[in-house]
Amino acid sequence: MTQRKTKADLRSARWFAPDDLRSFGHRSRLLQLGYGEEDFMGRPVIGILNTWSELNACHGHFPERVEAVKRGVAQAGGFAVELPTLSVDESFTKPTSMLYRNLLAMETEETIRSHPLDGVVLMGGCDKTTPGLLMGAFTAGVPMIFLPAGPMLRGNHAGHTLGSGSDAWKYWDERRAGNVTEAYWRGLQSGIARSHGICMTMGTAATMTAIAEALGLTLPGASSIPAVDSGHQRMAAECGRRIVDMVWEDLTPGRIVTAAAVRNAAIVAMATGCSTNAVVHLIAMARRAGVALSLDDLDALGRVTPLIANVRPSGKDYLMEDFHYAGGLRALMKQLAARLDTSCITVTGRTLGEALEGAVVHNDDVIRPLSNPVYHEGSLAVLRGNLCPDGAVIKPAACDPRFYLHEGPALVFDSYAEMKKAVDDENLDVTPDHVLVLRNAGPLGGPGMPEWGMLPIPKALIKQGYRDMLRLSDARMSGTSYGACILHAAPEAYVGGPLALLRTGDMVRLDLPARRLDMLVAEDELARRRAAWVPPAPRFERGWGWIYSKHVTQADKGCDFDFLERDFGAVAGEPDIF
Template sequence: MDQTRKTPDTLRSARWFAPDDLRSFGHRSRMMQLGYSEADYMGRPMIGILNTWSELNACHSHFPERVKDVKRGILQAGGFPVELPTLSVDETFTKPTSMLYRNMLAMEVEENIHSHPLDGVVLMGGCDKSTPGLVMGAITAGLPMIYLPAGPMLRGNYAGQVLGSGSDAWKYWDERRAGNISDAEWTGVQGGIARSAGTCMTMGTASTMTAIADAMGLTMPGASSIPAADSGHQRMGADCGRRIVDMVWEDMTPDVIVTEASVRNAALVAMATGCSTNAVVHLIAMARRAGVALTLDDLDALGRTTPLIANVRPSGKDYLMEDFFYAGGLRALMAQMASLLDTSCMTVTGKTVGENLKDAVVYNDDVIRPLSNPVYKEGSLAVLRGNLCPNGAVIKPAACDPIYYQHQGPALVFDSYPDMKAAIEDEDLEVTPDTVLVLRNAGPQGGPGMPEWGMLPIPKALIKQGYRDMLRISDARMSGTSYGACVLHVAPESYVGGPLALLKTGDIVRLDLENRRLDMLVDDSEITRRRAAWVAPEPKFERGWGWMYSKHVGQADTGCDFDYLQRDFGAAASEPDIF
């Protein structure tokens, strides 16, 4: 890149340490207290390593070791590494959902960067919400940044069967509910489905979001595909450390990388991978932090024309992320679809997408298909509109039974997750395969935080008859490892008076995927009457983070970011004038 290189005296960190004044005396004194001499850090780029490790985040359990690799690379390149712990938004243990805290992570990242003497940052994440949270905050902060993805865990295994995170858990749970597997088999699956550090090894939300960051140019090329347990992941960590130091000297900031074209590349790659439905809400939020006005309609248009070519569960049928890596990984997939991409986009390497893909090879064209032989002719996602979702809803056609692409049936409506959970275990529940299960009050405010409740369980009465899919609708999200005929992210959500709040049990609901429609077959006059009678629910929070969240979170169609954190609320935060 033809840019003026920084010099030691123009480093941002020099403002803390270089002046001969009382404040800088205090800063240098405290560095000495930490055991450092001026030779360790003066005139060197100070690199913040923002680490989302915690002892309750299994996906990031290798980060205490990986951060050592990053530090090694930074030191080799002449930088000075400092590790800053940040909020660990794991999906497994955080209730009701880590999505409630994605924006908290984004705020913490932005404020950590602004308030400390950092010249650049390495972002360490992977579990679902950590990627968008880290990237959103770093984009807004505006310093050179590089993203280090946690990497997928190894394949699951039980009794000679390959297991995929989440996807096989749902499958075996249904078989257990049907009485088809024993306690011992269930325990065996439990112990075999997560065998190493790393994120879910299906193309769930974690692998989707790290692939998006990779395709956007924010990682070392292909970094998102490297399994967490592979020694290549250690080498990639050191590469990140070395490269971020050069990025500081080159003054390569996120605005050079995250552009309208690179966001489009990321969306295309997401569609081609069979991405999680969560990609919609996160990608929109990430894009808007960079001033790119990505919309649901943009994503639907790309989905209609982008073949799904990654044969990875749950949208694919046969393979997992480890197989995807051995087949060539994300670089190979991007090379396979290079004709659809803008290969002139700049990346953190200082090279273009096209330059980074030059030697990419597909080693197994059943795992990474050519465009001429896709897993599914269109992309992973489709956006619906209609009188149930005027602002949009999302479905994953490749992961559901095609018989539901055109479907009409009576609604069975639940107002809460506990009510739904209890009802579906009732073997006398009045339900048929045509019934449309509906869960409402599970959106951004109603959940709160839009939990992953959207893959409503098949009622036990139908499970025992052999049914494994049915049409389900909610204003919730679902795990990226989930599958089935699930309509999600209904906007506006029912909790704020969206049309889903007006639906009644017995109303006929019609899904028309080809025409992207989702409607309740209820007269407009009746809908108007119901709306006039609707009473808003009591607020869920009176104080704290929940109160702040409920006052400022956006709806699913706009990315669920806080209104005051988006570009259109005001200019991006400037450096504090404290020196």
Template sequence: MTRKTYEELRSARWMATDDFRGFGHRSRTLQMGYGEEDWVGKPVVAILNTWSDINPCHQHFKSRVEDVKRGVFQAGGWPIELPALSVSENYVKPTTMLYRNMLAMEAEELIRSHPVDGAVLMGGCDKSTPGLVMGAVSAGLPFIYLPAGPMLRGNWQGKTLGSGSDAFKYWDERRAGTISEEDWKGMERGIARSYGHCMTMGTASTMTAIAEALGLCLPGASSIPAADANHIRMSAECGRRIVEMIWEDLTPDRILTAEAFDNAVAVAMATGCSTNAVVHIVAMARRAGVGLSLDDLDAKSRTTPVIANVRPAGKDYLMEDFFYAGGLPALMERMRGALHTDCLTVTGRTLGETIAGARVWNDDVIRPLENPIYPEGSLAVLKGNLAPSGAVIKPVACDPKFLVHEGPAFVFDSYPALKAKLDDESWEITPDAVLVLRNAGPKGGPGMPEWGMIPMPKALLKQGHRDMVRLSDARMSGTSFGACVLHVAPESYVGGPLALLRDGDVVRLDVPGRRLDMLVSEEEIAARRAAWTPPAPRYGRGWGWMFSEHILQADQGCDFDYLLTDFGPPVPEPDIH
């Protein structure tokens, strides 16, 4: 293998040139207290850290970054920490999805504009993984992804709690009057008891698993609990390994092939992945020049059983259990026959080599292929006259009786209007109804908020019902469950067919047939379209305006049109002279 020399390093163009600009860079580095021994002959590693005071998923990154630096120093590199947008899922409103592409742009420009040769990306909370990866892929330098890791399992009154999933479950019980305010406060104290992201197979765990399956993480890194000492050791190893990747010039284009994305989709389906995986993996693939489509995802789902018994798709276990059962390497070794094992990874070895010999230590947590949680993959893609470009549902996490269903629509044009109606105990709604929320997509939300797991009407909760068909152009939390049809595209805000649906129209859902239709004649649909008028713009200035002008639809990954590889020529290296 040909290794780079120091003179060939990108950072040497800043630090090693005998000219006025080189003088400026060196003198300012000396100003910060560094000496020549810190940078001469060494690769410079950017550590993109998404820590903040208001991101509980990344609270440990303040110390973990020091572990990464330790590894970089041990391998003979020079680490520089660059703060990046934190996109804290719990607090950012109206939705972190509005800012995923902002993080992607920031990551790309941080890497491109600084004197660095490679990067360690520190993320984990939902949008941080795709945002960081999308930006680093576009920058094109060697990088390795360091996942935050799931928090410890929750506990309340002797029950094991899963963040998100059990919050949704018991909130319905609170609204139904079956648990008390004291019970609810006890859960509040016990459901999230360490740093780290959600310990269910929500969006965070799904996306870190996808990153590992793509070959962007060290083996097993995606499922190490955040509070486990293994996570500290893994962080230092990321620092050591990125230095070697730089010398080897192991760039993302050598790793992120069409076969690697095929692996990632298969692994996602086998884990019982979040519905949000769809918009993120499509966006990541398109950044890498891979034309992944919803049809590709659905085809892989048809042939990939769910074998990870982790909530919400599974019923019994959480990510801590998954890690100690063998983690993602064991799951991938179990499904080796469905993977392209010759794909290269950040280790410099193939995927097949990195998972060889990985063992499953609990066959109930990581099921054998012949005893799956669900015989097909986690997600299904639907099309029809309500979703010509596609919609998504998670069949494994809903009541099977709704997989084929017809019912009358109750349509709401805004989330506040819907929310106000849901608590009306006198509402004469039946469990066969279809609750519809529109104007909640990429442009209409704005940002496609996680409003798609529409709460059950209180009137039905009081009658003992816990699921019904719900339909929207929004997303839902990856920790959610229920018969929720999501990501309807094109969205209603831009005139998609969902905008033409009316109260009382019969909606037909056919998951086995992959159909989503309103039983309305084509003539009537055409008449309604002719009478439709677009809603008022959401923004008149700033980031929101730019977002609205350039965001693509859900089936295209919700990236910005001007960030795709086919929009224009590659961005050249900055001229520093």
């Protein structure tokens, strides 16, 4: 066991304890803010990194939760300070919040490193905030605990339970087909998201907070507490109390996020019916922690991990509120305990096995036993072939099984605008066997790999009653999406990946059992096309976009920046200018 820190060992003591001019300045500025030396001298200084903004509905309750965290920190003898960080909201940030995940990670790392913080509470939940905060905190290396935003309440309209995202896509198709009136559509608009909190489907937000819990980075059971449940307030206060003890125990993320913990998180993600975005984020997070994780590793786990969370969109019936009251992630992990390394340490200071003691499933239709899964394999599968030599991702549990073996002609679009215009043309020459293809929508081409991968079903087919078809892109899709969508094709078309060579009319073959995706085009013809391919003009010439375009990795590597990965070089040490 690591020896407990003393007051002199506190990181913040370097700022406040010496009898010199710089520390005089540090102390005087806190006095200027109205604090006394008894507030901060010799006490762990806890940074509350808050991704709240007035345009982030998922985090609308965070100002109140900050007060609960501060209360907990004070109860445990610490000194809490709130520091705002980039609020990467999913709904309003264009072209995509993914363009800014790495910016949040950098800001998190540098905010921690440059301030007198002994430990941090990370407040996030909306899709990119969880991986962004965690990636930065892993590198910074101080004790940390993650406070998940929690899901919003179930949506409701006209007697129907609604799932955010998933039902928006479903009813929009019906509106395009003429089956939903404007009045009904407006009622859905006001009923589908009716409280603070993240999407209450098992979308990217719920997936990533579940992964954080499975990694051991949240309090047990924290990830699924509804945002507006009073239990969420109590959990926030407990985060404040616990992080103070973690500082004295020197319980850093490096002791928690091990290869075994990452494997646990991947298994749990598969069993929940996770978002396809989990692939990109989990790989990036693992690499930041110095853990090797590949697409092939995830596919191997997906082949043997049953989907047991009956939560939309991979499940058919329930939402996150139901999942929480059925026992939440602790109950699901209890079902999987024989497959997990329960010796892993969590932020509690105890093992995962100890954290699962007493966990009970209260509704075995929401959290299924292994003997009665929703789907016999995990949520995700990784494809390879001449269209995606570095991999592509599909969510088999969320699409019609008739597409598991499919061959059809490609209908290729070079941009989102071109695709959007075409699918709304009722005279589009398209059949249910076509494979819709969107390219130049990857990490560089999007830019930022937007969630455009759930290409709309052409209106011509919608009116004929079709609601799914095979779709292929180098983009991502929302974790609330569903359907026969092949995503993250790597390398992306924008950098000359094979998707750039595909033409309308070429035959595309998917063989899901064999994990193959190919275009049936002769190699000599592909060579001619490759020689004729002309790289597109750069998306950015200045600013953040320029930095991003010069350093972002491809989807199979997690879309992190090459210069932030663990093996790029030594991590910066403590500030030495005092």
